[in-house]
Amino acid sequence: MAAASCPQCGAEIAFRSAALPVRVCARCQTLVIRTDTGVIAVGHSATLPFDVSPIILGTTGKYEGIGFEVIGRVRWGYPLGSWNEWLVQFVDGGTGWLAEASGAFMLTQESAGSLVSGGAAEKLAHGGEVIVGDQLTYRGEALRATDIKTATCIASEGELPFKAVSGWSIYSVDFKSTGATWLSAQRDGDDVTFYAGRYVTLADLHAANLRAIEGWAMPRYTA
C-alpha cells in the first residue's frame, strides 16, 4: 500500500493498487487522486446520509468460492429513491460491486463491452435513450431493459476506481433475463460500462464483519 497525506486536511491515507486511484478522505471527505507525481484533491463528497445498511467498509464474504472485502461505496440517488453500490476487492485481485437496493443485494462484475450486442447496446453506445422492454444479448442470453434512470452520486467513501464526487450524474439501465442474470449499463458521457451478475443474500455470501445495528441480532453465517 502506498501511503500519502490528504492535501486538504493532512490525515494519512493509503492506496491499495493502481486500479483504485481514488480515495475519499475518511476525515474531511475530500476525493483524493493518486497520480505519478503525488496526490491531488479533485472534489468533495457530501456526508453519507444515515442508513441501516448492514454492510460497512471491512465487511468480508465469499462469492463463487473467492473471498472478498468491502473497500468502498458510492451512494446513488434518483427521484424515486436511492441505493448503495459497495466496492468489493476479491482476494484474486479482481473487483466487483455489491448493490444494495430495497433490502436486496446483487453482486455484479464489470463485463467487456464485446460480450454485449443488440439493439439496446447500440442505443447506449450512440447516446440514445433506452425504453423499457428494449433487448440486448449478453453471452448468448436475451435480456430486457426493466429500469431506466439518471442517477446522481449523493456521497461516497473508501477506495474507488473513479471520481465519484457528489452531484455527478450517470445514465443507468438495468437489464434482466428470464433466468437469474442481471446486467447494469452505466453511461457517463460517451463511455458505457457493463456490469453483469445476479441476486445474492448475505447468507449466500457468508458475510462477516457486518455492521451491528441496535436492537437487532447480528446473523452468524457459517463460512
Added chain:
Amino acid sequence: MSSDVVPAVKAITCPNCGGSVAMRAAGHTVSLVCTYCGSTLDVAQPEVKLISAMHEAAAELELPLGSHGVLRGIECEIVGYMRRSAAGETWEEYLLFNPYHGYCWLMADDTGWTLGTMLTTDPHYEPDRGLLVGNDRFSASSTATTAVVDYVLGEFYWRVAVGETVTMETYEGRDATLSCERQADESNWAVITPLKTEEVATFAGIESSAMAAAPDEKTYMFGHVTEFMVLGVVASFLMLCVVFVFHNPSQPNWKNFTVTPDGATQTLTVNQITLTRNSEPVTIHSYSDGFENMWIDLDYSLINRQTQQRVDVSGTVEHYTGRDSDGAWSEGSYHNEVTVAAVPKGTYDVVVEAAAHRWSAKGVPPPSDPNSFATSDLTVQVAATTGAVFWSNFWLALTCVLAPPLLFWYFSRSRKS
C-alpha cells in the same frame, strides 16, 4: 472496521403536523405516512417533502407499527401497513423489515394469515408443467383482478399512494400460492405461504386469543363462501329440475265401482298399466265421498301378465266426524294415495279388493243429518299412474346439499364479527 453499534431508527419531523416519526428502514424508505396526521411524506431525499397533507388520526392496527419479533426463524419488525381491495374482497398487508434480510409481507384476509416473500428471479414457464419456482409447480387459479390501495400507514421502499392500482394474478401450488402484481412495465412475483394465528401472535408478542378478528388456519373453503353458497343453490335447482323431468306422471284413468257398507268384498280389475323402464314407481289413487264414519279397505295387487308375479299394497279411504267436549271434530280423508317405489318392467293388471265398514263408538252420537250417514252403496274411483315424487327423499337430499354451505356461511360470518 467499526464495532460501534449504530442506532436502527432515525427520527423524522413531519412538515405538516410537526410530529416526530420513527423511520425504521433509513436508506431504503422512500415514502412515509405520518402516524400522527396521516400525511404522506417523501423521504427519498435528505430534505423531507410533504406529498399530501392530511389531518386524520392513524387507524388502530391489530399489529402495531414497530412490533418486533421472530417469524419463521427470522427476526423482523413491522414498518408499514396497507389495506387493499380487489373484486369486493379487502385484505391487510404488513411490511416487515430486517436490515440483514430485507423485506417480506405479513398478510391477513378472511381466510387467515399468510407470509409473502419476493422472488428475485421470475418463475420459469414450461408449456406442459406450468409455472415453476425451483421444482415447485404453480397453475393459474384466478383471472387477473385490479387491486387498489385503500389505506396506508408507516414507511415503504417505493412511492405509495391511496388509490394506486396494480393488476394481480394468482397461481396455486401444492403448499404455496404465487402472486404476480403488474404495474406499467414492472412485474413483481411473490411466494405466499400460510401462517398459523399462533405464529403471528408469537411474533407480535400478543396473546393469540386477543386476535379475535383473525381467523384460524387458512382453510380454502372459508375464502370461497359465496361460491359455495351459489353452488348449493344451483345444485338444489338442478335437483328440482331432475325431479320434474323424471317424475313424468301418466294420466290417471279413473275406474268407478260400488261397494256396499258392511257388505261383500268387491274384487275387480280396474286398470292395466305398462312400465317401460327397468324399475319405476307406481302410484294408486282412490277417491270416494258422500259418507261419514266409514272406512273402505282397499287391497291392491299389481299382477304381471307374463310372469304372474304380484306386488301387494293396501290403502284406506276413511272419514269420521263427531262432537266432544272440545266441540265438533272430523278426521280422515276421502282421498288415498299409495306408492310402490320400484316395480319391474312389464305390463300389469291392477286388481283391487274393496270392502266398506261402518264405524261406531261409544259417546259418538249418530249424525243429525241422516243423508250424511250414507246407507246406500258407495262409489269408489280408482286409478293407477306411473311416476311418483318421493318428497321426503327430495327434502333429505336438499338438506344434504345446502347444509355444508350454510354452515360455512354461518362460521365465516361469526369469524368476521
